[in-house]
Amino acid sequence: MAAECFMEQGFHATSIDDVARRLGATKGRIYHHYPSKIELFFDVHRAGMELLFSAVEPASQVDGDGITVLAAMLEAHAMAILEHHTFESVVAQGVQMHRFGATTPAQREILNELIGSRDRFEAMFKKAATTARKDGTLANVDISIAVKTLLGGIQWSLIWYRPQSDTGPKSRRHLAEQMVKTLVDGVRARGNTQAASAPAPARSTRKRG
Amino acid sequence: MAAECFMEQGFHATSIDDVARRLGATKGRIYHHYPSKIELFFDVHRAGMELLFSAVEPASQVDGDGITVLAAMLEAHAMAILEHHTFESVVAQGVQMHRFGATTPAQREILNELIGSRDRFEAMFKKAATTARKDGTLANVDISIAVKTLLGGIQWSLIWYRPQSDTGPKSRRHLAEQMVKTLVDGVRARGNTQAASAPAPARSTRKRG
DNA sequence: GTCTATATGCTGATAGAC
DNA sequence: GTCTATCAGCATATAGAC
Numbered sequence: 001m002a003a004e005c006f007m008e009q010g011f012h013a014t015s016i017d018d019v020a021r022r023l024g025a026t027k028g029r030i031y032h033h034y035p036s037k038i039e040l041f042f043d044v045h046r047a048g049m050e051l052l053f054s055a056v057e058p059a060s061q062v063d064g065d066g067i068t069v070l071a072a073m074l075e076a077h078a079m080a081i082l083e084h085h086t087f088e089s090v091v092a093q094g095v096q097m098h099r100f101g102a103t104t105p106a107q108r109e110i111l112n113e114l115i116g117s118r119d120r121f122e123a124m125f126k127k128a129a130t131t132a133r134k135d136g137t138l139a140n141v142d143i144s145i146a147v148k149t150l151l152g153g154i155q156w157s158l159i160w161y162r163p164q165s166d167t168g169p170k171s172r173r174h175l176a177e178q179m180v181k182t183l184v185d186g187v188r189a190r191g192n193t194q195a196a197s198a199p200a201p202a203r204s205t206r207k208r209g
Numbered sequence: 210m211a212a213e214c215f216m217e218q219g220f221h222a223t224s225i226d227d228v229a230r231r232l233g234a235t236k237g238r239i240y241h242h243y244p245s246k247i248e249l250f251f252d253v254h255r256a257g258m259e260l261l262f263s264a265v266e267p268a269s270q271v272d273g274d275g276i277t278v279l280a281a282m283l284e285a286h287a288m289a290i291l292e293h294h295t296f297e298s299v300v301a302q303g304v305q306m307h308r309f310g311a312t313t314p315a316q317r318e319i320l321n322e323l324i325g326s327r328d329r330f331e332a333m334f335k336k337a338a339t340t341a342r343k344d345g346t347l348a349n350v351d352i353s354i355a356v357k358t359l360l361g362g363i364q365w366s367l368i369w370y371r372p373q374s375d376t377g378p379k380s381r382r383h384l385a386e387q388m389v390k391t392l393v394d395g396v397r398a399r400g401n402t403q404a405a406s407a408p409a410p411a412r413s414t415r416k417r418g
Numbered sequence: 419g420t421c422t423a424t425a426t427g428c429t430g431a432t433a434g435a436c
Numbered sequence: 437g438t439c440t441a442t443c444a445g446c447a448t449a450t451a452g453a454c
Binding site: 227240245246 | 447
Binding site: 140 | 276301309344350357360361363369384387388391394396
């Protein structure tokens with residue numbers, strides 16, 4: 001499936017001719033397999049979601065306390081995003097497309113199905129966070145907002161990650177580990193410094209200069 | 210400036226007629242002020258970046274240790290993103306556009322300038338993180354990756370945030386606080402549980418079932 | 419300054435040859 | 437199944453009236 005040009009230019013900027021050219025063929029071939037451009041897009045979207053599920057579901061079954069499971073899921077997600085960033089860019093586009101755009105009722109229905117799977121995906125992380133809460137291993141945060149923020153921290157790598165600067169699975173693993181460490185443990189130093197006990201960030205806007 | 214329809218449908222899916230209609234006018238008006246569609250887009254992008262700078266720069270001057278300053282900057286950034294999410298969506302699109310697309314050398318040059326300001330923006334956060342490191346208030350993370358992850362966690366709200374479900378500045382403030390708390394303090398419970406001392410997430414994939 | 423045509427090119431989709 | 441025309445519609449941009 002060479003339909004990953006959607007990633008490079010976006011759905012609207014990508015013409016069927018572009019896809020066909022990259023495939024070394026002409027439009028005829030594509031329209032033989034797909035009735036319309038948007039259904040091709042949906043298919044890529046669907047494949048992207050399946051890749052995410054098959055990466056994260058096993059991770060949700062690891063042994064350990066709540067936060068350990070959540071961290072494993074996040075790392076699996078991060079690895080999947082980096083490895084299949086072409087597909088996952090399309091997924092992200094689909095989410096935005098759902099938010100507005102989709103015109104015909106038929107398209108709307110398919111999009112709803114895809115967004116539904118997206119919601120089930122997020123629910124997996126919420127469930128893991130809830131388990132960690134009961135566990136006592138989750139910090140005192142709003143689970144819904146926290147999960148969106150965690151996933152966002154990882155998914156934003158779709159924007160800045162450049163695969164060509166990648167030397168292979170090892171550097172991807174390093175990236176994934178660092179992202180997850182940042183998100184799970186935070187950037188505030190742990191331990192017995194005075195900063196670690198302050199519960200909320202200061203909001204004074206008094207200036208120095 | 211009603212050119213925020215770029216946010217709703219994206220650059221390519223938005224026609225000049227769309228923008229003009231929302232403005233209660235016709236194309237003539239727009240082409241009188243802007244020579245082309247992409248220059249209109251660039252102008253919105255530029256405005257979006259200025260909004261970010263004028264939100265975060267004051268926050269970088271608050272009193273406090275390194276992590277406190279960083280947290281204040283993140284919260285200011287989050288508030289700006291939520292308040293001006295239309296403009297910031299355009300900024301995000303511009304980043305992706307830069308990654309590939311931009312065809313003519315003239316467009317490329319303008320985009321480079323805009324992306325340059327984006328890099329200066331990120332550098333502010335890296336500088337604050339470096340200060341916090343010297344401070345001892347920053348956790349042991351890769352600063353470059355951590356900053357990208359922190360900003361990503363906030364910026365992903367561009368995708369899921371629905372302004373209509375917003376009851377005003379107060380709920381935005383709540384969202385911003387929760388996002389920053391999640392990012393700065395992490396989701397792992399702090400304190401004297403056994404989990405808090407484990408440095409890295411487990412990577413065993415042994416299943417239960 | 420703002421509007422109403424209008425030119426020009428591109429793109430999604432179709433029909434039919436091979 | 438895949439390719440080569442080809443149609444029809446739409447979008448950027450321009451020219452000129454008011």
